[in-house]
Every structure is written in structure tokens, then in C-alpha cells.
Amino acid sequence: MTTLLISDLHLHPGAPHITEGFLHWLDERARGCDALYILGDFFEAWIGDDLLDLGEQDPTGNATLAARIADALKRLADGGTAIYLMHGNRDFLLGERFANEAGASLLPDPSVVQLGGKRVLLMHGDSLCTRDEAYQAFRTQARHPLWQQQILSMPIQERIALARQLREQSFDSNSNKAEDIMDVTPAEVVKVMAEHDVTTLIHGHTHRPAVHDLEVDGRPAKRYVLGDWQPGQGWEIDVEDSSEPRLQTFPLP
Numbered sequence: 001m002t003t004l005l006i007s008d009l010h011l012h013p014g015a016p017h018i019t020e021g022f023l024h025w026l027d028e029r030a031r032g033c034d035a036l037y038i039l040g041d042f043f044e045a046w047i048g049d050d051l052l053d054l055g056e057q058d059p060t061g062n063a064t065l066a067a068r069i070a071d072a073l074k075r076l077a078d079g080g081t082a083i084y085l086m087h088g089n090r091d092f093l094l095g096e097r098f099a100n101e102a103g104a105s106l107l108p109d110p111s112v113v114q115l116g117g118k119r120v121l122l123m124h125g126d127s128l129c130t131r132d133e134a135y136q137a138f139r140t141q142a143r144h145p146l147w148q149q150q151i152l153s154m155p156i157q158e159r160i161a162l163a164r165q166l167r168e169q170s171f172d173s174n175s176n177k178a179e180d181i182m183d184v185t186p187a188e189v190v191k192v193m194a195e196h197d198v199t200t201l202i203h204g205h206t207h208r209p210a211v212h213d214l215e216v217d218g219r220p221a222k223r224y225v226l227g228d229w230q231p232g233q234g235w236e237i238d239v240e241d242s243s244e245p246r247l248q249t250f251p252l253p
Contacts, residue, residue, distance in 0.1 A: 002033040003115055005237040005245075007204025008228035010090065011069065012044035013061030017231045021252030023072055025234060029250075033081055039204045039226065040088025040109070040124030045167060047096035047159040048152045055157065060160060070102040079101025086111070089126045089135075092142055093152065112196050117242040121198040125205030125225070127186035128192065183208065189223060190216055202226070202237060202245065209235055211247055233240070 011019055024174070030036055034081040052070075054063040077083050083104035087094055099106050130136060141147050151159065182208055193201055199221040209227030213220065224247050227235035231252070238246045 001239075001241050003035045003037070003239040004030055004033050005039060005122075005202055005226065005239075006229075006235065007039035007226040008041045008088070008207060009038075010041055010044040010228065011065060013065050014233070015044075018229050019065065019069075021229070021232075021234060022069075024253050025250075026072055026076055027102040029236075030076055030087050035082040035084070036076065037084045037086070037107070037113075037122060037134065038104075039086045039122060039202070040126075041090045041204065041228075042088065043091040043094070045163040046093045046098075046164060047156065048093050049095040050152075050156060051100070053138070054156070063177065066098065067101075068201065070098060073102035073104060084216065086124055088124045089139065089142075093148060100124045110192065110196065112198060115200075116239045116244060118200060119196075119198050119201060120200045120245075121193060121196050121205040123192075123201065125184065125203030128188050128203065129182060129206070130185045130188045143195035172187065182206065186214075193221060193223075200224070200245070204228070209249070210246060 009018060009022055011022065025064070051058065051063050052066055055067070056064060058064065073083055083102065084107040084110050085094060085099055085102070085104045086107045094106070096106065107122070109127070110121055112119050112121050124211050126135070126139060151162070154162070161170040189201065193199070193216045199216055199219050202224045206225060207228040208225055212223040212225070214223060215221060224237055224245055226237060226247070227249065229235065229252070233249055234252050235247070235249050238248065
């Protein structure tokens, strides 16, 4: 049994090198694995599954990119790999249509799964950054079904403009925040792991790849943080049979 986990690719038309690297990784690395978990921020932005209807008429290129990625994932799924997609803070509007076209299943955040013979908690990771109160307020709003319904009812061009505006606001806001505010809150990590009765947590979001040792209810525990993909470099976690997860980086062509 081989399971791969990735996060924070932030795919968008302006970063074709990462798109090509990911497609190469699918063919050369993920092909034949039992399961692939994508833990959020797969896309830099997602304005709704009806984006796929635009095709080449989308001037941003996002529709063409999304269709290409969905086709590549579907080929992987047709080869026997189970694919799971978790929402991130950038692509929380990913829906069932895209998942179906990609041969994937949407995975709630958080979720407990069996990996390497043990219970493992999977999260995107943004909910753990509780010291960023302004972001947490937006996250609560953005995950509300009524708010999402309101956004998805807007004309698609207005949603494209809104997504651009939100990205710019996020960049400006984050540039003025202290580094520790945008990282996880240690006490929240322990709390969430205890609530789910696990000693292993895997998440992304912070772009700070590392393996952290900690203690949960008197038991030794580990927190694995996936890195974000950059030009020439990707990150994955590999779990083989009953072995411990392995966080590793690799070159992208």
C-alpha cells in the first residue's frame, strides 16, 4: 500500500512551470499508488465549478487549466488510485462537479483516516492559526453555506473580479502581520488532536514544511507540515504499508 499526500500547489495560469511539474509528478510518481490526498489550496483560486463551462472563452485561462487538471486526475483515478480533495483557504468553493470530473471525492476538513496502520488526522491547517483573528472571522463567513450560495449566484465575471480583489487584500493584510500570527497555535494543535484521539496530524497551509514532536494527553505525537510547491521544487508525504509518514521534497522538471 502506497499513499501520497500533497498540499498548497496554488495552481494558476501564471505559474505553468508548477502545472507542468505536477502533471509530470502524476505520471512518474503517483501513477499506481493506492491513494492520493490533496489537502487544500490545490488551486490559487476557485470561483465555482461552472468555471468549467467557459472553456477557452475564459480570458484568465483558469477554465482551460482546470479542465486539464481534472482530465489528468481522472486518468489517475481510472488506473485505480483513490483521490481525495480537501478544501483550502483559496479553493473552498471546489464542488462535486469538479470532483466527479476528476474522479475524486471531497474530503471534509478535518478528517481522520487510516494510514500506515494508525489513525491520522488530516487538515488543511488554516483553522489551527487561531491567533489570526481577522482571518478566522473571514473563514467562518466563507464556509457558511448561505454566503457561498450568495457568491455562486453572482455572474461569473463578477466572481473573477472578486477573487482577484480578495487575493490582493490577503497579500496586503499578510504583509503587515507578524510571522507567528500566521503560524499554527500550539495549544490549538494539541486540543484538536486530543479531540480526535490521534497522535499523528498532517496538514499544509503555513508553507513551513517540518516534522514536529509534541505530546498529546501524555502520549508522544507528531505533526507533519507539507510544504508549498515552488518552481523546481515539490513536497509530498509518503506512507508505505505500516511505516511512519515520510516528508520529502523533490525536484520538479
